[in-house]
Amino acid sequence: MEILVTGGAGFIGSHVVDRLIEKGEEVIVVDNLSSGNIEFVNDRANFVKMDLIHDSDKLHRLLNNVDFVWHIAANPDVRIGEQSPEKIYDNNILATFLLLEAMRKSQVKNIVFTSTSTVYGEAEVIPTPEDYPTVPVSIYGASKLACEGLISSYCHTFNMKSWIYRFANVIGRRSNHGVIFDFIKKLKNNPDELEILGDGEQNKSYIYIDDCIDAMFYGLREDKAVNIFNIGSEDQIRVKRIAEIVSKNMGLNPVFKFTGGKRGWKGDVPVMLLSIGRLKKLGWRPKYNSEEAVKRAVYDILQDFN
Numbered sequence: 039m040e041i042l043v044t045g046g047a048g049f050i051g052s053h054v055v056d057r058l059i060e061k062g063e064e065v066i067v068v069d070n071l072s073s074g075n076i077e078f079v080n081d082r083a084n085f086v087k088m089d090l091i092h093d094s095d096k097l098h099r100l101l102n103n104v105d106f107v108w109h110i111a112a113n114p115d116v117r118i119g120e121q122s123p124e125k126i127y128d129n130n131i132l133a134t135f136l137l138l139e140a141m142r143k144s145q146v147k148n149i150v151f152t153s154t155s156t157v158y159g160e161a162e163v164i165p166t167p168e169d170y171p172t173v174p175v176s177i178y179g180a181s182k183l184a185c186e187g188l189i190s191s192y193c194h195t196f197n198m199k200s201w202i203y204r205f206a207n208v209i210g211r212r213s214n215h216g217v218i219f220d221f222i223k224k225l226k227n228n229p230d231e232l233e234i235l236g237d238g239e240q241n242k243s244y245i246y247i248d249d250c251i252d253a254m255f256y257g258l259r260e261d262k263a264v265n266i267f268n269i270g271s272e273d274q275i276r277v278k279r280i281a282e283i284v285s286k287n288m289g290l291n292p293v294f295k296f297t298g299g300k301r302g303w304k305g306d307v308p309v310m311l312l313s314i315g316r317l318k319k320l321g322w323r324p325k326y327n328s329e330e331a332v333k334r335a336v337y338d339i340l341q342d343f344n
């Protein structure tokens with residue numbers, strides 16, 4: 039049997055594919071390359087360029103010999119929700135529904151789904167556990183929560199199983215969005231000044247990509263109908279400190295220009311730290327704290343730029 043990975047040419051998806059290949063699995067990568075990169079796709083995977091929304095018949099055929107789906111495809115830009123909420127709906131909610139329907143018709147019973155810490159909104163309990171109320175404040179967070187609901191309902195209705203992972207900020211090589219990527223891109227264009235969205239005091243958890251992938255595979259040891267896990271580090275780092283690390287690694291001393299109030303954009307959650315107790319009970323712990331993860335990711339992304 040084969041494993042199908044949606045979004046397998048993207049940042050997180052391509053790393054999942056690499057790990058599956060290392061484990062000797064046969065992998066089909068499905069990606070429309072809207073934000074993914076064909077160069078990230080493992081040579082030993084079977085790559086199929088397609089869109090989950092417009093190629094549903096083709097998707098159904100691909101699933102005929104598949105035993106497990108890792109659904110990682112999504113629009114990863116949290117900020118786009120304010121300008122184009124329909125893009126978030128199409129690429130996240132509608133695509134997930136169509137995938138679940140194709141899985142149901144093809145009798146594929148297992149799905150891994152990559153969700154987000156933003157489903158919690160502005161949590162008052164820090165670190166935030168998985169059973170905390172989900173009240174998202176961004177269109178992106180709402181779309182991921184809707185996907186979680188769809189997946190849960192399909193699991194209970196059609197005897198499927200799911201592993202849902204709520205990520206902190208995942209960073210590292212191959213990343214093409216997020217605060218580190220944005221800072222590097224801005225400083226490449228103007229080394230004398232760095233615009234920082236918000237007041238720089240946003241304080242969040244960051245996890246290095248290798249730790250994130252390890253955690254996802256650890257979670258598979260649970261075997262309930264719906265298995266929900268937070269994935270993150272156990273500390274936080276402020277955005278201003280990230281800007282200092284990026285600037286230092288680029289050999290620059292720019293003037294920091296802060297724009298906005300405590301939020302970087304509408305829907306931004308200024309403070310985030312997830313409880314990872316569930317995964318720790320399974321034996322997983324992150325190797326790197328937030329600052330260590332940032333330093334490694336800055337090095338990685340600078341190499342990608344060069």
